[in-house]
Amino acid sequence: MRFTGTIKVNSRGHLEAGGVDVLDLAQEFGTPLYVLDEEGFRANCRAFREVFQKYGDAMVLYASKTLCCLAVCVMVEEEGLGLDVVSGGELYTALRASFPPERIYFHGNNKTPTELKMAVESSVGRVVVDNFYELEVLDRICERLGRNQEVLLRITPGIEAHTHEYIKTGQIDSKFGFTLSNGDALKAVQQVLTTRNLKLVGLHCHIGSQIFDMESYAHAAGTMMDFMAEIKENTGLELPELNLGGGFGIYYYAGDEPRSPEEWARAVMTTVQKKAGEKGLKMPRIIVEPGRAIAGPAGVTLYTIGSYKEIPGIRKYIAVDGGMTDNPRPAMYDSQYEAVIADRVQAEPNELVSVAGKCCESGDMLLWDINLPSPRPGDILVTLATGAYNYSMASNYNRIGKPAMVLVREGKAELIVRRESYDDLIRNDIIPEHLARGKVIKIAAGKK
Numbered sequence: 001m002r003f004t005g006t007i008k009v010n011s012r013g014h015l016e017a018g019g020v021d022v023l024d025l026a027q028e029f030g031t032p033l034y035v036l037d038e039e040g041f042r043a044n045c046r047a048f049r050e051v052f053q054k055y056g057d058a059m060v061l062y063a064s065k066t067l068c069c070l071a072v073c074v075m076v077e078e079e080g081l082g083l084d085v086v087s088g089g090e091l092y093t094a095l096r097a098s099f100p101p102e103r104i105y106f107h108g109n110n111k112t113p114t115e116l117k118m119a120v121e122s123s124v125g126r127v128v129v130d131n132f133y134e135l136e137v138l139d140r141i142c143e144r145l146g147r148n149q150e151v152l153l154r155i156t157p158g159i160e161a162h163t164h165e166y167i168k169t170g171q172i173d174s175k176f177g178f179t180l181s182n183g184d185a186l187k188a189v190q191q192v193l194t195t196r197n198l199k200l201v202g203l204h205c206h207i208g209s210q211i212f213d214m215e216s217y218a219h220a221a222g223t224m225m226d227f228m229a230e231i232k233e234n235t236g237l238e239l240p241e242l243n244l245g246g247g248f249g250i251y252y253y254a255g256d257e258p259r260s261p262e263e264w265a266r267a268v269m270t271t272v273q274k275k276a277g278e279k280g281l282k283m284p285r286i287i288v289e290p291g292r293a294i295a296g297p298a299g300v301t302l303y304t305i306g307s308y309k310e311i312p313g314i315r316k317y318i319a320v321d322g323g324m325t326d327n328p329r330p331a332m333y334d335s336q337y338e339a340v341i342a343d344r345v346q347a348e349p350n351e352l353v354s355v356a357g358k359c360c361e362s363g364d365m366l367l368w369d370i371n372l373p374s375p376r377p378g379d380i381l382v383t384l385a386t387g388a389y390n391y392s393m394a395s396n397y398n399r400i401g402k403p404a405m406v407l408v409r410e411g412k413a414e415l416i417v418r419r420e421s422y423d424d425l426i427r428n429d430i431i432p433e434h435l436a437r438g439k440v441i442k443i444a445a446g447k448k
Contacts, residue, residue, distance in 0.1 A: 001338055002251050003384070004297040005040020006408075009345045015382055017300060018408025022342045025406060025413055026302050026380045032322035033302040034391050034405035036067075036416070038075065040298035041387070045079035048290050051261045055269035056283060061105055063246050063291025064090050066388045067299070071407060071416040073097035082125070084246075084289045088115040095122055105243070105287075107154070107204075109176050113137055120147050128152045128204050128243070130177055132184075135192055142197030149197065152204040152243055153178055155185045157223045159207050159216060177205070180227060189231050202241025202284065203228065209247040209292065212257055214267040220244060221268050225275035228284070238281060244268055246289035250296045252385050253336040261293070292388040299387020301327065301403075302342070305379045306358075316353045318375050323357015324364040325400045327383070327390045331363045339367055342380035347373035355381065359398050391417070399425050 003009070010016045014023055017037045025035060045062065052058035061082040064073070068085075073094050076083060082103035085091045094104055104124040108115070109131065116138050119127055129135050129151050142149050154177035178185040192200045207220050224242055232238045249258045269286060276283045303320035310316040329335035339355070341347070349371035357364035366383065375381070394402045401420030406413045 001340070001384075005037040005043060007037055007040065007298075007300060007384075013344065013346050015300075015340055015342050015345050018413070019411035020408045020413050022300070022302055022382055023380060025408070026304070026342070028413070029404055029406055029415070030419065031302045031304045031380065032320075032326050032403040034326075034386070034403055034417070035300050035302060035413075036072075036295075036387055036405060036407050037298045037300075038407050038409040041072075041295060042075060042079055044290075044294040044298060045076065045081055047261050048265075048288070048294065049080055051265045052269070052286065052288060055265050056273070056286070058265075058269070058286045058288070061103075061243075061287060061289045062294055063289045064094065065392060066291030067295040067392055068093055069391075069405065069417050070097045072295070073099050077103075082287075084291070088112070088118055091115070091118060091122065091124070101125065105152070105289075113141060117141050117145070120145055120149055126150055126152050126201070128154050129188075129192070129198075130154045132178075132188065132191065135188065135195070135198070139195040139197050147197065148199060150199045150201045151192065152202045152241065153185070153188050153192065153200065154204045154206075155180055155224065155227065157205050157207070157220055157227075159220050159223065180223070185227065186230065186234065189235065189237075193235060193237065200237070200239065202239045202243060202287075204243035204245065204287075206245025206289070207247060210249045211247045212249045212259060214259055214263055217244065217264060218267045218271045221271040222275055225272055225279060225281070229275075229279035229281060232281065240282075240284055241287060242272065242284040243287035243289070246291055246293075248290050248293040250293050250385060250388070252296075253338055258293075261290075264288075296385050296388035299385070299390070301383045301386040301390060303381045303383070305375055305377055305381055308353075308375075308377070315369075316351070317356050318353050319356045319358060320366065320381055321358060322403065323359045323366060324361065324395075325357070325359060325397050326394050326403050327366060327386060328393050328395065329389060330366055331361075337367060337383045337385065339370060339372070339381055339383045341373055341375060342382050344373045344379075349373050351375065359400070361397075396420075396425060401425055 007017045014021050048060045061084040062076040063084045077099050084105050086107045101123045102125045105126045106119045106124050107128045156174050156177040156179045158181050178188040303322050306319050308318045324331045355367035404419035405417035407416045
């Protein structure tokens with residue numbers, strides 16, 4: 001069991017975060033509830049920024065797909081990081097939070113013309129171009145708007161990291177980027193240099209997520225520097241930026257062995273420095289995109305235990321008031337988590353149970369075969385390291401509203417995302433006139 005930041009066991013034997021007993025949070029805000037430790041989140045931002053900048057010219061972007069809301073964007077900006085966005089919605093959120101657009105990098109394998117127009121009009125710092133179609137569309141949009149746009153090209157370097165099959169992105173067979181080995185990457189460089197409105201300033205790659213092997217990052221850095229030397233040889237252009245993506249692994253469960261930000265920075269920066277010397281290149285500005293490693297350990301999720309079912313000799317199920325709607329990762333990736341009973345964190349874990357969600361799916365399981373101290377209906381179950389991807393991947397399956405999120409700091413809890421109500425669930429529903437004719441439709445609770 002690992003607690004980070006201000007998440008710890010207090011003198012009463014209860015779990016607390018930001019100086020607030022999680023039982024008090026459950027009582028005040030209800031469950032399921034996402035809880036984000038502000039001090040832990042900010043400390044993780046600073047750790048990455050400081051260690052990479054120690055090695056030279058570097059910029060850390062927070063990968064907003066991990067956890068994106070207005071309050072998070074504000075904290076990221078205050079900690080001096082840039083922002084990686086992958087959709088118009090994430091870009092809109094950042095802009096509404098007054099995030100400096102010049103520190104925004106816009107990714108995505110199928111950015112729509114509307115999203116690209118929004119990015120150009122907003123003066124984002126970089127558009128990371130993913131394919132030939134996007135190159136043409138973006139150039140035409142800039143032409144119509146009378147604007148120029150600095151871009152990076154996303155390259156698929158052919159490096160397979162040791163991670164789950166669904167979150168590998170750097171291998172040749174990937175939906176992302178220009179393939180290096182078949183010549184598409186160099187062709188893309190040559191094509192962008194012929195455009196009137198796009199300025200190529202660097203390259204980008206991302207080899208996957210939840211990676212512990214620093215050698216994979218060093219290999220990617222070396223491969224990309226070799227390609228930068230090839231670009232200079234073929235075109236005369238020496239690119240000033242190299243974005244090596246994110247994917248830095250964190251601790252979720254026994255057996256996970258995450259490395260420190262220092263080890264990641266050292267693996268990347270020393271490799272780039274060595275290659276630059278060998279190839280006669282200037283040291284480019286290095287950009288990295290941690291997301292999970294910033295938000296993941298800083299978050300926990302609270303649930304209330306409800307029903308239970310015991311199958312003698314096979315398994316005991318306990319059910320909670322959330323599930324795959326607020327955390328789809330176990331169903332999607334077989335992800336594992338550690339969990340505690342909030343008011344008996346240090347009690348002897350004397351019962352083997354599996355924790356089910358409330359959705360109408362056999363696959364809606366949060367935890368398989370976990371030892372807990374005599375879980376009972378009404379207990380508050382806390383899953384750890386849930387700050388990354390849980391809220392951002394949440395759904396309304398079974399018409400279940402998304403949970404609230406609170407930010408905790410120095411003994412105070414503040415709501416940063418409201419809980420969805422039943423009215424929120426039907427807010428965008430429309431009944432055509434021919435269906436509504438002759439019927440009385442209840443449009444809000446208790447009203448007609």
